Amino acid sequence: MIKAAIITIGDELLIGQVIDTNSAFIAQQLNLAGFSVAKRVAVGDVYNDIKNALDQTKQEADIILITGGLGPTADDITKPLLCDYFGGKMVVNQEALTFIEHLFANVFKRPFTERNKKQAEVPDVCTVIQNKKGTAPGMAFFEEVNGRKKIFISMPGVPFEMMAMMTDDVIPLLKETFNPSKIEHRTLLTAGIGESMLADMIEDFETALPTHIKLAYLPNYGMVRLRLSATYNETPNDTTEVDTLFNTLQNLVHVYLVTNVDETMEQTVAKLLIANNKTVSTAESCTGGYIAHLLTTKAGASAYFEGSVVSYSYHAKEALLQVNNDTLLTHGAVSEAVVIEMAKGTLKNLGTHYTIAVSGIMGPGGGMPDKPVGTVWVCVGSQQKLIQRKFEFRFDRDRNIKLTALYALNMLRQFILTDDSN
Amino acid sequence: MIKAAIITIGDELLIGQVIDTNSAFIAQQLNLAGFSVAKRVAVGDVYNDIKNALDQTKQEADIILITGGLGPTADDITKPLLCDYFGGKMVVNQEALTFIEHLFANVFKRPFTERNKKQAEVPDVCTVIQNKKGTAPGMAFFEEVNGRKKIFISMPGVPFEMMAMMTDDVIPLLKETFNPSKIEHRTLLTAGIGESMLADMIEDFETALPTHIKLAYLPNYGMVRLRLSATYNETPNDTTEVDTLFNTLQNLVHVYLVTNVDETMEQTVAKLLIANNKTVSTAESCTGGYIAHLLTTKAGASAYFEGSVVSYSYHAKEALLQVNNDTLLTHGAVSEAVVIEMAKGTLKNLGTHYTIAVSGIMGPGGGMPDKPVGTVWVCVGSQQKLIQRKFEFRFDRDRNIKLTALYALNMLRQFILTDDSN
Numbered sequence: 001m002i003k004a005a006i007i008t009i010g011d012e013l014l015i016g017q018v019i020d021t022n023s024a025f026i027a028q029q030l031n032l033a034g035f036s037v038a039k040r041v042a043v044g045d046v047y048n049d050i051k052n053a054l055d056q057t058k059q060e061a062d063i064i065l066i067t068g069g070l071g072p073t074a075d076d077i078t079k080p081l082l083c084d085y086f087g088g089k090m091v092v093n094q095e096a097l098t099f100i101e102h103l104f105a106n107v108f109k110r111p112f113t114e115r116n117k118k119q120a121e122v123p124d125v126c127t128v129i130q131n132k133k134g135t136a137p138g139m140a141f142f143e144e145v146n147g148r149k150k151i152f153i154s155m156p157g158v159p160f161e162m163m164a165m166m167t168d169d170v171i172p173l174l175k176e177t178f179n180p181s182k183i184e185h186r187t188l189l190t191a192g193i194g195e196s197m198l199a200d201m202i203e204d205f206e207t208a209l210p211t212h213i214k215l216a217y218l219p220n221y222g223m224v225r226l227r228l229s230a231t232y233n234e235t236p237n238d239t240t241e242v243d244t245l246f247n248t249l250q251n252l253v254h255v256y257l258v259t260n261v262d263e264t265m266e267q268t269v270a271k272l273l274i275a276n277n278k279t280v281s282t283a284e285s286c287t288g289g290y291i292a293h294l295l296t297t298k299a300g301a302s303a304y305f306e307g308s309v310v311s312y313s314y315h316a317k318e319a320l321l322q323v324n325n326d327t328l329l330t331h332g333a334v335s336e337a338v339v340i341e342m343a344k345g346t347l348k349n350l351g352t353h354y355t356i357a358v359s360g361i362m363g364p365g366g367g368m369p370d371k372p373v374g375t376v377w378v379c380v381g382s383q384q385k386l387i388q389r390k391f392e393f394r395f396d397r398d399r400n401i402k403l404t405a406l407y408a409l410n411m412l413r414q415f416i417l418t419d420d421s422n
Numbered sequence: 423m424i425k426a427a428i429i430t431i432g433d434e435l436l437i438g439q440v441i442d443t444n445s446a447f448i449a450q451q452l453n454l455a456g457f458s459v460a461k462r463v464a465v466g467d468v469y470n471d472i473k474n475a476l477d478q479t480k481q482e483a484d485i486i487l488i489t490g491g492l493g494p495t496a497d498d499i500t501k502p503l504l505c506d507y508f509g510g511k512m513v514v515n516q517e518a519l520t521f522i523e524h525l526f527a528n529v530f531k532r533p534f535t536e537r538n539k540k541q542a543e544v545p546d547v548c549t550v551i552q553n554k555k556g557t558a559p560g561m562a563f564f565e566e567v568n569g570r571k572k573i574f575i576s577m578p579g580v581p582f583e584m585m586a587m588m589t590d591d592v593i594p595l596l597k598e599t600f601n602p603s604k605i606e607h608r609t610l611l612t613a614g615i616g617e618s619m620l621a622d623m624i625e626d627f628e629t630a631l632p633t634h635i636k637l638a639y640l641p642n643y644g645m646v647r648l649r650l651s652a653t654y655n656e657t658p659n660d661t662t663e664v665d666t667l668f669n670t671l672q673n674l675v676h677v678y679l680v681t682n683v684d685e686t687m688e689q690t691v692a693k694l695l696i697a698n699n700k701t702v703s704t705a706e707s708c709t710g711g712y713i714a715h716l717l718t719t720k721a722g723a724s725a726y727f728e729g730s731v732v733s734y735s736y737h738a739k740e741a742l743l744q745v746n747n748d749t750l751l752t753h754g755a756v757s758e759a760v761v762i763e764m765a766k767g768t769l770k771n772l773g774t775h776y777t778i779a780v781s782g783i784m785g786p787g788g789g790m791p792d793k794p795v796g797t798v799w800v801c802v803g804s805q806q807k808l809i810q811r812k813f814e815f816r817f818d819r820d821r822n823i824k825l826t827a828l829y830a831l832n833m834l835r836q837f838i839l840t841d842d843s844n
Contacts, residue, residue: 308711
């Protein structure tokens with residue numbers, strides 16, 4: 001496979017205040033196009049560090065994609081550095097200049113300064129890639145290293161400018177320049193089983209995989225995603241090989257299988273609700289609205305999501321969900337009896353087909369001898385039937401909240417699958 | 423300053439499936455402790471790529487922190503590779519084994535397998551760092567390169583395991599091994615002003631800073647954090663110099679100042695509520711519970727947070743907040759009239775001192791000519807008084823949700839500060 005490397009440039013990446021989402025996007029696009037990413041490097045706005053990164057990555061990859069450091073201020077040194085590195089001199093690119101002038105006149109509605117004009121300058125040894133979303137043009141450089149053709153492409157660091165340039169220009173240019181491998185990915189999500197037990201369960205399958213098909217374990221919040229990636233030199237005539245293996249894998253883990261497409265737990269639940277034309281609500285105590293947030297993260301949530309009650313206090317549970325004060329006093333807020341009443345309250349008030357109710361102790365304080373931190377009661381069900389279950393998580397507050405949300409969504413998913421009314 | 427490099431390992435980082443948040447956390451912690459990060463590298467679970475990354479980074483940094491690739495499955499090769507690299511052999515670490523057995527028996531409540539036992543094996547040439555949150559132990563290796571002492575520390579890739587190890591063990595070990603610079607950080611948060619206008623406003627201040635004091639702009643979701651970092655070789659006897667400059671900076675930006683400590687908007691609001699002994703509720707449509715989630719992220723939320731109503735549908739707004747059907751039909755859900763009724767409904771039902779109500783169109787669908795995607799109405803106030811404001815955000819769904827939450831919290835903060843009843 002043709003190998004690529006990604007270099008992101010900017011001091012802000014090295015002090016940890018910015019999470020590098022550009023690299024993930026670039027890597028995704030490269031993989032989808034059949035290129036493999038061998039390495040990602042982040043360096044500061046430091047001449048020698050950038051130069052070293054270029055020297056190293058061109059030994060390790062044929063495609064070197066660079067973002068950042070193209071702004072108009074003094075600390076943005078990428079463009080002059082690339083000009084030196086490839087032995088060019090700076091010239092004004094007329095097409096870029098015309099577009100930047102248009103941006104200032106018609107979009108930003110700000111005066112156009114000398115500093116802005118400099119943004120239209122590019123090294124005369126590059127192929128310019130016009131930036132349709134902003135002021136800094138992209139630049140492609142070609143070089144032969146150890147007898148192999150290498151391409152270096154510098155893109156702006158502003159995510160939406162980079163994204164447009166990547167999909168519209170860079171990927172087509174790379175496909176034209178190289179002959180990428182064809183990769184078929186198949187992904188499934190499991191819940192309720194740890195990575196090691198899963199590995200034991202599918203050990204024979206994994207060992208028997210042909211060398212051009214790889215299996216990856218991607219664990220996250222108590223769930224493990226499994227991904228098969230098959231690499232071919234040419235677009236395969238059919239995908240029977242990887243599909244058959246993926247079917248076998250699904251059968252092996254079927255007890256724990258959540259979904260056989262690359263989606264989140266909440267997307268799986270949303271699709272199930274939409275397919276069955278059903279609605280859901282939530283009654284949340286310890287998760288503080290996080291389950292509702294997950295269910296509304298993707299557009300189109302109003303098709304299945306009515307609303308939620310976040311009843312943090314006793315009073316809120318009584319006022320908004322008609323939980324009995326007696327039940328609260330007798331059993332405590334974190335109890336089977338209370339989550340059942342919370343579930344009944346939302347089902348009645350919001351009239352949804354399904355609901356999820358949760359109450360727990362997320363920590364770090366609030367634990368009791370009989371109800372330690374991490375104790376959670378979850379109730380899911382419909383107007384006809386409720387089921388409830390106690391969990392005992394043992395992590396920090398943030399993780400306990402996220403685990404509770406995902407396990408509760410998984411309980412609802414299982415409930416819907418076995419619901420006779422569908 | 424002592425330089426550090428971060429190596430993250432895992433195929434998932436190179437296909438763009440996972441956004442690398444670990445690097446940002448590690449970089450933050452290193453910077454806070456007085457170490458500078460020169461480079462971040464991500465490589466796949468590939469022997470030679472990991473080895474090359476080790477070879478390169480030890481020429482460029484004295485501290486090499488490594489995460490990932492320590493799992494129990496076949497694709498996790500970091501541990502045997504480090505064992506080879508530093509010329510050791512694998513031995514069972516008794517302390518780690520005892521802890522892993524305890525985890526399986528008492529926390530995971532799952533059978534303990536041979537595969538899990540292997541997780542307690544470590545190279546005999548490393549110093550073991552016990553993992554208090556999971557099964558994969560951390561490992562520290564020491565080597566002299568070009569006459570300089572180098573330390574390599576391998577940590578698990580699971581974020582909460584890595585985070586605990588980083589703060590509890592790795593940072594203290596690094597401080598003990600090296601003599602880091604002493605850095606005094608002072609951080610403030612602004613809202614309602616862009617980065618470039620802020621830069622113009624404080625240009626003279628910034629230009630006049632002594633060379634050992636740096637100013638960083640850290641923009642995030644429409645707010646800009648400013649951080650002064652003063653670097654000293656020895657712990658300074660007093661911090662008057664940086665404190666005086668920080669006071670000047672606060673005065674320069676005081677109109678936009680949210681807080682002069684390094685905390686989030688929701689923490690600032692929580693502290694204000696606690697200080698005034700007041701409670702809050704929320705009525706959320708477009709944010710889907712995200713504001714409630716923010717307010718309950720930190721422990722102790724029950725002191726000021728009663729609960730929320732997430733009223734996604736018309737029906738939920740009517741059933742849970744007594745919004746008039748007429749108001750909804752006349753003005754639409756995203757309107758000044760509706761957020762006012764939502765705010766009144768929560769204040770009445772939950773009896774809190776303050777409330778936040780939001781209704782908007784987060785996109786990508788749902789926009790209308792007079793109410794494009796990003797239109798949001800926010801109402802905040804008390805039992806005595808409400809104020810409302812329209813926002814027009816122009817981003818993607820995720821960013822619109824987060825911006826709405828933060829601007830709404832900022833409106834409440836400003837309301838509380840000018841509330842006569844306090």
